[in-house]
Amino acid sequence: MPVVHAAGSRPGRPDAADPVGEFFTALGRQRHIATFERESATLRFDIADGERVRRWLVIVDNGTVAVSHRNGRADAVVRMRRADAEAIVTGRINAQAAMLRGLIACQGSVGALTMFQRCLPGPPDSTGRVAPITSEQVMAERRPR
Amino acid sequence: MSDGLVQILEGNTFVVSDERGDIEASPTDSTGLFSFDTRFLSRWVLTVNGQRLNALSTDDLQYFQARFFLVPGTGTVYVDAKLSVIRLREVADGFHEEIRVLNHENAPVDLKIRIDAASDFADLFEVKDALAKKGQYQARAEGGSLVLAYRRETFGRQTWISSSEPATIDEKGLSFGITVPAHGEWMTELNVVAAGEAPADSTAGLAGPAGHGHRHRVRRDMARGLAKWIGRAPELRCDWEPLERIYRRCLTDLAALRFSTLTMPDRALPAAGLPWFMTIFGRDSIFTSLQTLPFCSELASTTLRALAERQGTRIDDFRDEDPGRIMHEVRYGELTAFEERPHSPYYGSADATPLFVVLLDEYELWTGDTRLVRDLEQAARAALNWIDEYADLQGNGYVAYQRRNATTGLENQCWKDSWESISYRNGDLPGFPRATCELQGYAYDAKVRAARLARVVWKDPVFAARLEEEAADLKRRFNRDFWVADGGYFAVALDADGRQVDSLASNVGHLLWSGIADKSKARSIAAHLLGPRLFSGWGVRTLAEGEARYNPIGYHVGAVWPFDNSFIAWGLRRYGFREEAACIADGILGAAEVFDGRLPEAFGGYARSVTRYPVRYPTACSPQAWSTGAPLLLLRVALGLEPSGDNLMVDPALPERFGRLELLDVPGRWKRVDALGRGRVDTSRLLRR
Numbered sequence: 065m066p067v068v069h070a071a072g073s074r075p076g077r078p079d080a081a082d083p084v085g086e087f088f089t090a091l092g093r094q095r096h097i098a099t100f101e102r103e104s105a106t107l108r109f110d111i112a113d114g115e116r117v118r119r120w121l122v123i124v125d126n127g128t129v130a131v132s133h134r135n136g137r138a139d140a141v142v143r144m145r146r147a148d149a150e151a152i153v154t155g156r157i158n159a160q161a162a163m164l165r166g167l168i169a170c171q172g173s174v175g176a177l178t179m180f181q182r183c184l185p186g187p188p189d190s191t192g193r194v195a196p197i198t199s200e201q202v203m204a205e206r207r208p209r
Numbered sequence: 210m211s212d213g214l215v216q217i218l219e220g221n222t223f224v225v226s227d228e229r230g231d232i233e234a235s236p237t238d239s240t241g242l243f244s245f246d247t248r249f250l251s252r253w254v255l256t257v258n259g260q261r262l263n264a265l266s267t268d269d270l271q272y273f274q275a276r277f278f279l280v281p282g283t284g285t286v287y288v289d290a291k292l293s294v295i296r297l298r299e300v301a302d303g304f305h306e307e308i309r310v311l312n313h314e315n316a317p318v319d320l321k322i323r324i325d326a327a328s329d330f331a332d333l334f335e336v337k338d339a340l341a342k343k344g345q346y347q348a349r350a351e352g353g354s355l356v357l358a359y360r361r362e363t364f365g366r367q368t369w370i371s372s373s374e375p376a377t378i379d380e381k382g383l384s385f386g387i388t389v390p391a392h393g394e395w396m397t398e399l400n401v402v403a404a405g406e407a408p409a410d411s412t413a414g415l416a417g418p419a420g421h422g423h424r425h426r427v428r429r430d431m432a433r434g435l436a437k438w439i440g441r442a443p444e445l446r447c448d449w450e451p452l453e454r455i456y457r458r459c460l461t462d463l464a465a466l467r468f469s470t471l472t473m474p475d476r477a478l479p480a481a482g483l484p485w486f487m488t489i490f491g492r493d494s495i496f497t498s499l500q501t502l503p504f505c506s507e508l509a510s511t512t513l514r515a516l517a518e519r520q521g522t523r524i525d526d527f528r529d530e531d532p533g534r535i536m537h538e539v540r541y542g543e544l545t546a547f548e549e550r551p552h553s554p555y556y557g558s559a560d561a562t563p564l565f566v567v568l569l570d571e572y573e574l575w576t577g578d579t580r581l582v583r584d585l586e587q588a589a590r591a592a593l594n595w596i597d598e599y600a601d602l603q604g605n606g607y608v609a610y611q612r613r614n615a616t617t618g619l620e621n622q623c624w625k626d627s628w629e630s631i632s633y634r635n636g637d638l639p640g641f642p643r644a645t646c647e648l649q650g651y652a653y654d655a656k657v658r659a660a661r662l663a664r665v666v667w668k669d670p671v672f673a674a675r676l677e678e679e680a681a682d683l684k685r686r687f688n689r690d691f692w693v694a695d696g697g698y699f700a701v702a703l704d705a706d707g708r709q710v711d712s713l714a715s716n717v718g719h720l721l722w723s724g725i726a727d728k729s730k731a732r733s734i735a736a737h738l739l740g741p742r743l744f745s746g747w748g749v750r751t752l753a754e755g756e757a758r759y760n761p762i763g764y765h766v767g768a769v770w771p772f773d774n775s776f777i778a779w780g781l782r783r784y785g786f787r788e789e790a791a792c793i794a795d796g797i798l799g800a801a802e803v804f805d806g807r808l809p810e811a812f813g814g815y816a817r818s819v820t821r822y823p824v825r826y827p828t829a830c831s832p833q834a835w836s837t838g839a840p841l842l843l844l845r846v847a848l849g850l851e852p853s854g855d856n857l858m859v860d861p862a863l864p865e866r867f868g869r870l871e872l873l874d875v876p877g878r879w880k881r882v883d884a885l886g887r888g889r890v891d892t893s894r895l896l897r898r
Contacts, residue, residue, distance in 0.1 A: 158548060160553040164364070187527065190523075196611070198640040199639050
């Protein structure tokens with residue numbers, strides 16, 4: 065499946081202080097994402113920056129991903145403020161929590177947004193590691209009961 | 210009904226009230242209207258002329274509907290009432306309540322009817338832990354409705370209350386000044402809607418999670434008549450009449466436990482328990498789906514899709530998330546929204562991931578739905594990768610767990626999740642990471658089953674061969690490292706030093722179910738399962754008598770869990786122990802008869818000869834999904850139902866007292882097949898214990 069970008073609307077080089085632009089550009093560059101195999105959905109992200117709204121259209125088609133600024137019909141239209149979007153694409157806020165909190169508004173398919181969340185990064189300070197705990201430590205914690 | 214409380218529900222919206230229909234919750238009290246893990250009403254009190262009412266009778270008509278017959282006055286001396294009030298309540302995105310006032314006098318009567326309403330908008334976790342709120346409250350009359358609102362930053366939740374009859378609305382409720390004619394009646398409908406709120410700077414108009422339910426509500430009701438649900442399931446006939454009642458109770462309770470996610474509003478999966486666990490739990494939803502596959506495979510397919518949608522893809526220490534990991538629990542309340550709790554979703558479970566693969570294969574064996582298996586190929590591969598890459602915390606090739614979220618994460622990430630559930634013989638608790646034995650069984654089974662799917666559906670024989678090799682290696686190592694030679698059973702776990710946690714627990718039964726136990730060791734395991742230390746006469750205890758922490762009314766250290774027993778019985782059948790499996794089926798179904806068809810989560814591990822009746826373990830949740838599923842799996846096991854290609858094999862080994870048993874129209878890839886059997890197994894010797 066070829067990657068489709070609308071003519072003339074391919075995202076340009078993001079400037080350094082634009083994590084949202086960097087995220088979407090990197091996403092489009094990946095082109096194929098395993099967790100999106102056999103998934104198809106179009107999402108439009110409207111990111112409000114003061115009066116200005118920056119638009120990103122993400123087309124997922126059986127694992128291939130195309131990203132542009134095009135306008136178009138989308139299964140889910142997702143609106144949020146730039147500051148919140150930056151926190152989400154850098155893993156500082158969890159997207160599901162943001163939605164429950166009212167930071168993200170989703171019109172249309174919640175399923176499409178749930179799927180999309182699978183390509184978001186985890187918190188920057190998460191290491192996946194934890195120091196082992198000995199039996200003695202566990203017992204000491206329980207003893208004063 | 211229990212403890213004088215009446216609870217009705219639909220999906221994750223439920224109302225718990227007293228027997229008058231009133232709600233007067235305190236911060237820690239659990240009555241109220243709840244939806245999406247938030248309390249939307251904490252006060253709902255009906256008065257007539259300022260007087261509270263008395264309940265004459267209360268009926269839970271259906272799981273989503275209740276009726277209250279009331280009379281004025283609170284005196285203890287019975288006086289003929291000149292007035293009666295009937296409240297009929299039905300859950301629907303909040304609830305709908307019909308209030309009917311009947312005048313029994315021969316003259317008209319003027320009355321003031323009043324409903325007091327308020328909400329504390331507590332998160333379920335706040336109700337459990339008595340935490341204080343951080344946001345602001347507001348109450349206002351708006352367009353004929355009383356609106357109760359709560360806001361914390363951009364998080365908003367609202368309760369809208371309106372009536373069909375004109376009412377005087379103030380911030381604390383609705384009043385009706387009415388005249389009821391002689392021998393006449395007056396009626397109003399009250400509508401209570403639980404709603405989210407769009408963020409102030411958004412034009413999206415999203416009504417929040419609760420709003421979604423509203424849109425799909427009507428459709429769902431139509432598609433899910435209770436009668437239709439029961440009608441689709443196989444028909445059961447049995448000479449032992451209680452079994453027919455148990456079966457019907459299970460199907461009705463399963464209907465109540467159905468839960469739809471926001472992403473799949475028209476499909477149902479089994480939530481974990483009613484009412485506090487009406488949400489997706491990876492482990493509970495998978496086990497219940499496995500138990501119910503021969504009866505309603507839709508629950509399994511929805512569970513698989515819902516869990517794949519939320520499969521972990523990143524490292525997140527707060528949520529104990531890893532790539533490929535299957536989630537443990539999802540919640541929608543305020544504490545989750547502000548990341549004060551990790552349930553968005555939380556991933557701290559070590560068994561859900563291999564069990565996800567096990568369910569996918571079992572589902573295909575029954576239904577032949579290869580499309581779902583193809584759709585979920587990447588999810589299954591990611592799950593298998595999690596087992597090898599992320600779960601080997603001890604570096605010895607075994608699945609182990611240790612939480613990274615040390616404050617709100619789960620310490621024990623296996624089904625026995627209480628603090629003392631895993632112990633050495635002397636009662637000491639092992640350190641972390643812990644590799645419990647049943648996790649190795651599930652991982653083994655996941656690899657064996659995935660190999661079949663890889664060969665048959667994914668057409669990847671290289672992957673299949675690799676999985677089979679890994680499974681064989683795991684089995685070899687496991688039978689060497691976990692075998693407690695002086696006891697003749699498998700250790701419940703390996704500790705962080707690779708040392709055996711050497712107590713005898715019901716976990717060994719799951720090793721038979723998964724097939725990881727060497728044939729030569731199985732007889733000894735079966736003998737323990739039905740032996741005096743583990744078998745109570747009703748079922749297998751979670752921990753054997755004689756272990757230091759054994760306690761017949763200890764949650765995971767002696768109590769008998771029907772769900773646990775149903776998988777143990779399946780395991781016994783798998784290794785050819787037909788009579789032993791029949792004994793467990795007989796014991797647990799016998800207990801179900803005593804509990805009126807509805808098995809509790811757990812009951813006491815006292816010997817049957819001591820208490821005569823099984824003693825219920827007190828828990829807040831009933832019915833619970835995997836207890837509800839237990840009789841269904843036991844039926845499957847006793848009838849010896851096994852899919853074999855496009856045929857269903859039937860090989861009954863039924864307890865004698867069942868007499869003739871017929872399960873008609875069992876659905877599957879064979880369309881519909883009848884399974885018949887006659888009770889021939891004498892279970893009396895073991896059940897006498």
